[in-house]
Amino acid sequence: MDIYLLEAIINGILLGGVLALLALGLNLIFGVIDVVWICYADIVMCGMYAIFFLYAQYHVPLPLAFLIAIIGIAALGILVHLFIIAPVLDSAPINQLLATGGLLFFLQSFATLLFGTDFRNIGVRLPVLEVATIYVSFARLIAFAVALIGAVALYVFLKRTYIGTAIRAISQDREIVGLMGVDQRRIYLVVSGIGGALAGLAACLLALQYDVHPFIGNTFGPVIFMICVLGGLGNMIGGFIAAFVISQIIAIGGYYSSTELSYVFAFTFFIVLMFIRPRGLFAP
Amino acid sequence: MTPMLSLATVSAAYGSFQALFGVSLDVARGEAVGVIGPNGAGKTTLMRVISGILPMRDGTMSIEGREIGGLPAHRVVEQGIAHVPENRRLFPRLSVEENLRIGAFIPSARARFAEQLDWVYQLFPRLKERRGQPAGTMSGGEQQMCAIARALMSKPKVLLMDEPSAGLAPIVVQQVFELVHRIRAEGLTVLIVEQNVQQVLDVVDRAYLLEVGAIKLSGTAAELKGNSFIREAYMGL
Numbered sequence A: 001m002d003i004y005l006l007e008a009i010i011n012g013i014l015l016g017g018v019l020a021l022l023a024l025g026l027n028l029i030f031g032v033i034d035v036v037w038i039c040y041a042d043i044v045m046c047g048m049y050a051i052f053f054l055y056a057q058y059h060v061p062l063p064l065a066f067l068i069a070i071i072g073i074a075a076l077g078i079l080v081h082l083f084i085i086a087p088v089l090d091s092a093p094i095n096q097l098l099a100t101g102g103l104l105f106f107l108q109s110f111a112t113l114l115f116g117t118d119f120r121n122i123g124v125r126l127p128v129l130e131v132a133t134i135y136v137s138f139a140r141l142i143a144f145a146v147a148l149i150g151a152v153a154l155y156v157f158l159k160r161t162y163i164g165t166a167i168r169a170i171s172q173d174r175e176i177v178g179l180m181g182v183d184q185r186r187i188y189l190v191v192s193g194i195g196g197a198l199a200g201l202a203a204c205l206l207a208l209q210y211d212v213h214p215f216i217g218n219t220f221g222p223v224i225f226m227i228c229v230l231g232g233l234g235n236m237i238g239g240f241i242a243a244f245v246i247s248q249i250i251a252i253g254g255y256y257s258s259t260e261l262s263y264v265f266a267f268t269f270f271i272v273l274m275f276i277r278p279r280g281l282f283a284p
Numbered sequence B: 001m002t003p004m005l006s007l008a009t010v011s012a013a014y015g016s017f018q019a020l021f022g023v024s025l026d027v028a029r030g031e032a033v034g035v036i037g038p039n040g041a042g043k044t045t046l047m048r049v050i051s052g053i054l055p056m057r058d059g060t061m062s063i064e065g066r067e068i069g070g071l072p073a074h075r076v077v078e079q080g081i082a083h084v085p086e087n088r089r090l091f092p093r094l095s096v097e098e099n100l101r102i103g104a105f106i107p108s109a110r111a112r113f114a115e116q117l118d119w120v121y122q123l124f125p126r127l128k129e130r131r132g133q134p135a136g137t138m139s140g141g142e143q144q145m146c147a148i149a150r151a152l153m154s155k156p157k158v159l160l161m162d163e164p165s166a167g168l169a170p171i172v173v174q175q176v177f178e179l180v181h182r183i184r185a186e187g188l189t190v191l192i193v194e195q196n197v198q199q200v201l202d203v204v205d206r207a208y209l210l211e212v213g214a215i216k217l218s219g220t221a222a223e224l225k226g227n228s229f230i231r232e233a234y235m236g237l
């Protein structure tokens, strides 16, 4: 096999890790709260700015900056739920979309106002590894490994703890969990916090690879939604797998043509699939 | 003696539609009490109001003298009331054991999870065999057993059962009613809604007849079995 193709495939797998992490967060929130956080990628953007300022501006050690960003974005997730989602929880889905969509524009404009449209980089240069003449970015390798660890941790949490079991139960029967002593509102806060923490973790991984600017959410936000719909909205395992399918299409498409065109391939694949399997790749 | 569960002039509504009109009932400690009545009488509504899924509009409600009216559902469980809902309502994609674990969500039940699980598996050996299976893939009877077991996991004092025999084969219906005996033998107080009037009157001490959201008649099981109105309208005799 062509060595460059192999390299593209490997990079595709590595890229899939972070996308899978974000798809998990979005699907978790949708599955439990029944709300789509249109602004999810822009919450990641906030995390990236937090890391940039903490590390590059105020010289906080990188691991600590990462930790603060994750906790801070988890808190932001809880605030988003309390102030934006909770008030519209019982209204029509379109109002909920407008609320989180409004937050997207708010975050982008606010970031532009505060930080300008400059591209900023935290300036951490990680080496490029050469393994048997294949070049792999070390940052991507870390991102992939950490994303995988994050996903496994989430799985164990959902599978082994009382709260985790309640989170899975609530998406199957919203009304009846109360009879088990589960406070729905508390579960929603926990889930929003986890969703935020996953966005914060993704922000750490992306900050190592990309510049941050107010509109960076637009570059991967649509891809994450596409992944979630492809895997079946709310289906966490489906979204996880779909992330790797899409990232492969982008990576291999990029190898044969250009990066821009590879996104066109991915969206074309998505649209065609939606005609064949409108409820997602893994719908029964 | 203060009753285990006591309702006084309780009213409830869905929006502007009133479903319960001043319902009063008492259940003594260790007693089994039935609620019978036609479709749409408000039996399920009554259960939902007691367990707090549906807020009460008016009246008072207490367990062992402690007021529970107005508490949200997740707080009512902590007071010792468990509700086996109409149509079982298991979490179909969770395993049997995960359903039971959710049943033990409240802190006091978590602390004695292993002990409760042993007890419940002893009551329902079938569930132990199926512990890893998704609950939704079991037979109707097994699912009903699982729903009852899930409620028992919180170690309640009062068990509310809403039509536990609905949709089950006659032999399974028999098992469900036998279970009421066994649950009482364990010291629980039972309030059970049933359409199977004949059979429920064999297992309860007393019963109430609910019609259009109000108690129309009440008495001991023997009295109601002998009541000509009940015999004609509800037992087809």
Ligand SMILES: Nc1ncnc2c1ncn2[C@@H]1O[C@H](COP(=O)(O)OP(=O)(O)OP(=O)(O)O)[C@@H](O)[C@H]1O
Residues within 6 Å of the ligand: B014, B017, B019, B037, B038, B039, B040, B041, B042, B043, B044, B045, B046, B086
């Ligand atoms: N969610 C709801 N919204 C509006 N009205 C409702 C709702 N649930 C029940 N009702 C109405 O309240 C009344 C009582 O219903 P409920 O379910 O308590 O009756 P039931 O005695 O349990 O009947 P069944 O024997 O069929 O289970 C009925 O007229 C029903 O149409």
Ligand SMILES: [Mg+2]
Residues within 6 Å of the ligand: B043, B044, B045, B086, B162
């Ligand atoms: Mg009913």
